[in-house]
Amino acid sequence: MEEPALSLIEDFLGSSLVFASAIRRVIEQGALREAVGEELTESQLKLLKLLSLSDTHSLNEVAAFLGISSAAASKAVDKLVNRMLLRRTEGEADRRAIHLSVTEPARQLLAAYDSALRRKLQQILGGFSEEELTGATEILNRFTGRIVGNSSQSPEICLQCGMYFPARCLIREQLGRTCDYLSRRAGRQTAEAPAVAARE
Numbered sequence: 001m002e003e004p005a006l007s008l009i010e011d012f013l014g015s016s017l018v019f020a021s022a023i024r025r026v027i028e029q030g031a032l033r034e035a036v037g038e039e040l041t042e043s044q045l046k047l048l049k050l051l052s053l054s055d056t057h058s059l060n061e062v063a064a065f066l067g068i069s070s071a072a073a074s075k076a077v078d079k080l081v082n083r084m085l086l087r088r089t090e091g092e093a094d095r096r097a098i099h100l101s102v103t104e105p106a107r108q109l110l111a112a113y114d115s116a117l118r119r120k121l122q123q124i125l126g127g128f129s130e131e132e133l134t135g136a137t138e139i140l141n142r143f144t145g146r147i148v149g150n151s152s153q154s155p156e157i158c159l160q161c162g163m164y165f166p167a168r169c170l171i172r173e174q175l176g177r178t179c180d181y182l183s184r185r186a187g188r189q190t191a192e193a194p195a196v197a198a199r200e
Contacts (some may be wrong), residue, residue, distance in 0.1 A: 002057075015035055016143075027120055035116040036109050045113060046086060047076055052102045059098050064159065085109070145174025 022040075026092070032045060040048070043066075046117060050065050051057050053189035063073035077100060080086040089099050102156075125133065135179070161169045 027117070027124065031113055031117040031120050034120070035112040040109060043076065044080060044085075045110075046108055047080065048102055048106050051086065051100055057100050059100065062100065080106075129198065141170055141174060144170055149175050178181075 029042065032040065032042065047062065047066065049172055050062065059070060059073055059077065062077065063070045066073065066076075068076075077086060077088065081088050085103055087101050089101075128136075148159070159170055161171070
C-alpha cells in the first residue's frame, strides 16, 4: 500500500483536532449549559458520569480514570459530596477504603444532560444518513485503534470509553485487550468477591 503524503497526514491531524474541539465546545458544553446552567462544570459532569456507571468507585479509581492526582480527586469529590450529589461511605471490610456513589439529585442532573445532548446531536447530525454515520463511526474506531496500538504506553492508556459506551471498550474491540483501568477494576472486583461471600 502506498504511503500517504505528509500533507494528507497533517490535514487529517488538523481536522481531527478541530472535530474533537467542536464536539466538546459546541455539542457537550452546549448541552451542559442547556441542561444544568452553571450547576456543574465539565469536570464535575465527567466525574458524575464515571460514578454513575456502576454502584461504587474508590477514590483511587476516580483519580486513575480522570488522570489526576489523588489529592485533586479528593477535592473534586469533596465539592460534590458537599452539594449532596455524591455519597461517600466507608468500606465494610476495610474502614480506610472509601466508596463513592451518585445520589438521586445527581442522577436527575445527568438525565437532563443526556436528554439535552441527544436533542443537540439529533439537530446537528439528523441530516446524515445511517450509512454515513455508520461509516464515519467505523473509520473513527479504526483510527483510534491504530493510534493507541502504536503507542509505547498503550497498555496504560484509558480512553474513558465507559463515559460514552457503557457496555463497550474500544481498546478491547480494536486491539483485542482491555485497557489498564478496566484491568485494575476487574482485579479489585475479583479481590472483593471473597469478602462479600464471607459476609453472606
